[in-house]
Amino acid sequence: MMGKEVGVMSEISKQQLIVQDLAQKIHHHLYEVGDYLPSEYQLVDLYGASRNTIRKALDELTEMGFIQKIQGKGSVVLDFQRYAFPISGITSFKELNRSMGMNAHTKVLKQVILDQLPDDWSLPEVNTNKCFYLERLRLVDGEPSVYDLDCLLSPPVVNFPTLHDDDSVYEILENQMGLPISYATKEITVEAADRQIADQLRLGQAQLAVVVKSKVYLEDTSLVQLTISYHHPDKFRFIDFARRRKL
Amino acid sequence: MMGKEVGVMSEISKQQLIVQDLAQKIHHHLYEVGDYLPSEYQLVDLYGASRNTIRKALDELTEMGFIQKIQGKGSVVLDFQRYAFPISGITSFKELNRSMGMNAHTKVLKQVILDQLPDDWSLPEVNTNKCFYLERLRLVDGEPSVYDLDCLLSPPVVNFPTLHDDDSVYEILENQMGLPISYATKEITVEAADRQIADQLRLGQAQLAVVVKSKVYLEDTSLVQLTISYHHPDKFRFIDFARRRKL
DNA sequence: GAGTGGTCTAGACCACGCT
DNA sequence: GCGTGGTCTAGACCACTCC
Numbered sequence: 347m348m349g350k351e352v353g354v355m356s357e358i359s360k361q362q363l364i365v366q367d368l369a370q371k372i373h374h375h376l377y378e379v380g381d382y383l384p385s386e387y388q389l390v391d392l393y394g395a396s397r398n399t400i401r402k403a404l405d406e407l408t409e410m411g412f413i414q415k416i417q418g419k420g421s422v423v424l425d426f427q428r429y430a431f432p433i434s435g436i437t438s439f440k441e442l443n444r445s446m447g448m449n450a451h452t453k454v455l456k457q458v459i460l461d462q463l464p465d466d467w468s469l470p471e472v473n474t475n476k477c478f479y480l481e482r483l484r485l486v487d488g489e490p491s492v493y494d495l496d497c498l499l500s501p502p503v504v505n506f507p508t509l510h511d512d513d514s515v516y517e518i519l520e521n522q523m524g525l526p527i528s529y530a531t532k533e534i535t536v537e538a539a540d541r542q543i544a545d546q547l548r549l550g551q552a553q554l555a556v557v558v559k560s561k562v563y564l565e566d567t568s569l570v571q572l573t574i575s576y577h578h579p580d581k582f583r584f585i586d587f588a589r590r591r592k593l
Numbered sequence: 594m595m596g597k598e599v600g601v602m603s604e605i606s607k608q609q610l611i612v613q614d615l616a617q618k619i620h621h622h623l624y625e626v627g628d629y630l631p632s633e634y635q636l637v638d639l640y641g642a643s644r645n646t647i648r649k650a651l652d653e654l655t656e657m658g659f660i661q662k663i664q665g666k667g668s669v670v671l672d673f674q675r676y677a678f679p680i681s682g683i684t685s686f687k688e689l690n691r692s693m694g695m696n697a698h699t700k701v702l703k704q705v706i707l708d709q710l711p712d713d714w715s716l717p718e719v720n721t722n723k724c725f726y727l728e729r730l731r732l733v734d735g736e737p738s739v740y741d742l743d744c745l746l747s748p749p750v751v752n753f754p755t756l757h758d759d760d761s762v763y764e765i766l767e768n769q770m771g772l773p774i775s776y777a778t779k780e781i782t783v784e785a786a787d788r789q790i791a792d793q794l795r796l797g798q799a800q801l802a803v804v805v806k807s808k809v810y811l812e813d814t815s816l817v818q819l820t821i822s823y824h825h826p827d828k829f830r831f832i833d834f835a836r837r838r839k840l
Numbered sequence: 841g842a843g844t845g846g847t848c849t850a851g852a853c854c855a856c857g858c859t
Numbered sequence: 860g861c862g863t864g865g866t867c868t869a870g871a872c873c874a875c876t877c878c
Contacts, residue, residue, distance in 0.1 A: 398645075411778075414775065414776070414810075414812070416812065416813055416814070424814070426778060527837045528661065528836065529658070529661070529834065529835065529836045529837060530834075530835055530837075531658075531673060531832065531834050531835075532831075532832070532834075532835065533831070533832050534781070534829075534830070534832075534833070535829060536783065536801075536803060536826035536827070536829055550799075551799070552798070554783075554799065554801060556783060565661070565663065566663055567661050567663070567669055567671070579801060580783070582781075582782060583780065583782050584779075584780070585778065585779070585780050585781075586833075587778050588779065589775065590776060591657065
């Protein structure tokens, strides 16, 4: 009948601790693919949490593709550890670089402050924004793989520092500037790249590139970043996990 | 202290009813983009549900990109109604056809029963399966857009009926055969298509197609369908909504 | 301080899988 | 019948926003 006994939030929720702990254990094969996790009531004892908290943690792991719950049986560990190459959810290139064994580097090619968005970014909804404009080339194993155009909008971004090679934009936004990224939309198409980008990526005759356009938003729904990425078609690979949504 | 008063599950959960009702209202602009939904406590009264149930419904809408919750303020309606062209989550082509104003048709080109998976599908983990093999061509506005190769595995699929043009595989699996689809993995790459497919899709010189390989699973984690889709690069468009996951 | 969402607890009952 | 997950309720307290 009473709430929890502590008065101080330990910076991170009990639910998140459980998620991270279970994710770690799955990742390190303490729970093997095909195994059943301990039952919800066992986890209640293990973590000293209510069943509701346990269930919310398991829901999160389910959504991320770590486990599948089967009524009457338990929670099975799935084999979807492997993450996407360029991007599945929202994760920075640097984070991907770390969590997979990727030998990737980023070169900053251009970095200026603009008074307005570039014309060809075509955004009727948001305009007349100052922005920090970036052009970067991503190399994987020394091969040019992605050409990134970025606009960091101001507001909400102010005093964006000079970016160096291999710096992570997300890390700066979240950790140094206190701007928590919340969600993003992405659109993937195939288009002809212009001469400059085609040269940089060493595209062939067709000059076709995979184009990923994304809009990144903060928790207060303000738009913070626009990105257009040109991926070399031979090096593009997108892996996704999705759950069925009934209408 | 007591559970709910009813004894009969009305086939669909109260939580899902709330999700569907709110999604409808957002879709039909009863709640406009940028509006705040009624507060959680108001929704408790509106729907006669506990706050926990309301919150779980809102969590689902959040995950799907309908709303963004802001602490201390409320739940804002986002503008991500528009769904992906070929596929965002797991949804059948027919469902997409209905929910968007798409003039699409599907032609069944080949339909046979195989004793084993085709060699080039390369699946070490699952083998020696009988399967129902399908080749279909998807036309959008009369233009060939997608060439689909499908394998429906047996087991779990038994007695798969003869498929006609514009039939939905998912509908047959879920409604007629009682096989509930639960989740899927997808991989998107760009590859050269073979002559036959290139001709059907009327690809240009480069013969490049966007290749989407997916594995579809049931609720009991059994693999039910393998698909390789070749998309015409000019007509391929993938739209995604993703939320930030902290490690 | 009032109102909103965020986290957590404790308990009840239902539906499913197995033996 | 027992154990597992699925749904729902009622209540407590925290953190944040805005007046």
